[in-house]
Amino acid sequence: MSMTNPAAGTIRSALRYPAFRWLLSALAVSQVGDWLYNLTLVSLVYQRTGSVLWAGVTTAARVVPIVLLGPVGGVIADRFSRRAVMVISDITRLVLMLLLAVVAAAHLPIVLAPVIAALATLAATPQLPAVAAVTPRLVGEPDLPGANAAQAAVTAVALIAGPALGGVLLLAGSAPLAFVLNAATFAVSALAVLAIRGDAFAAPRSGARPTSVLAGIRSGAAVLRGMPSALWLVGGDIVGSLVCGSLTVLLLVVARQAGMGAQGYGYLFAAVGVGGLAGTGLTGRALSVRRPRYVLAAALAAAGLPLLLLAVVHLPLLAIALASVTGAGAVLLQVIMGTGLQRSVDPALLGRVFGLAMPVSLGGIVAGSLIAPALLHLLGGPGALVACGAAILGYAALVLRRAGGLPGPDARPAGVEVPAAASATQVTVSESAELAPMGV
DSSP: OOTTSOOTTSHHHHTTOHHHHHHHHHHHHHHHHHHHHHHHHHHHHHHHHOOHHHHHHHHHHHHHHHHHHHHHHHHHHHHSOHHHHHHHHHHHHHHHHHHHHHHHHHTOOTTHHHHHHHHHHHHHTTHHHHHHHHGGGTSOGGGHHHHHHHHHHHHHHHHHHHHHHHHHHHHTTOHHHHHHHHHHHHHHHHHHHHTOOSSTTOOOOGGGSOSSHHHHHHHHHHHHHTOHHHHHHHHHHHHHHHHHHHHHHHHHHHHHHTTOOTTHHHHHHHHHHHHHHHHGGGHHHHTTSSOHHHHHHHHHHHHHHHHHHHTTOOOHHHHHHHHHHHHHHHHHHHHHHHHHHHHHSOGGGHHHHHHHHHHHHHHHHHHHHHHHHHHHHHHHHHHHHHHHHHHHHHHHHHHHHHOOOOOOTTOOOTTOOOOOSOOTTTSOHHHHHHHGGGTO
């Protein structure tokens, strides 16, 4: 396959759309800033208080608002222009980051840090549902897997680059500068969103807009209840989140068992990240198959089977390789869920559906990190790994037996016209010839 004619559904194919490149650029810049900010925030609070409890409270302040109020953010994303929602979210967080810089530089009461962090997360709650709802309007339907994989790849890279930059700034004693840099990323993100032309961000048609927050949440829940396929997809993503959460604890056991020393935990977690990044390259071909339940089951197996093997592995290199496979499976589960919902849900309802699905998935990470210590206490290290792996494989077996009718590459929301991926002003002449077979 040549560089000028990438296979449909791949990251390279999704990147042919100028509008999507702007959106991806906005996400890339802001996510690097987010990870930079996360490291700096927790370090600042710990340095000022010397309390692990305060550090934990600050971390919770960054997570709890989106878990509790994510559905409200989804309703907002479906009620108003999604461009306005995303830009206002960015500008609000920009102001809050500058306030954090003042708190750090002026040595204001440190209790302000978790409060501002919670407000920043609250401002972000409509952002992810809006992105998920806009993405199908920026790329052709066959390229949705590649677009979602590109977003997952950006997240993986940001997880590496953001903390690395934050570590450098902390060594230089520049916590205020780190917050200012994060504020600047939100400015860049807002400008990138404003650069996207066309009506991709338009508010849903008036008849589909939620009349109230509660009505919007109810309608999103009704969509999920009425679509068994969507519930299977969300369940798969929750399983992937549980894996990620449990690994924060279980990889400590694996590192000790493999004799990898104190730094082994870091190596294993890096392997999970590298595997996740590599897994994004598999999504295009995997999601082009006509029987997607097998893809979902295979992704679950990739996430769960290595945990069974890690229970008995004592070779460091083999442990690292298995951890990377688990990372690839977890990322594939995330992309499968996002693409499946985008393919099967009315675009006017996507924001509120993702507003329900994403907080539940994030809650899975928290639950996994809490369940793993209990399993270690009851079953020991190898037993906990086997239990987690067996539970994931059990869900894979249920998918094969009962999850018929998962949305494949030809799925369309009933009675809804799928919007064009890009207008003539957004696609170059050379690209338009490639898009013609896709019906765009």
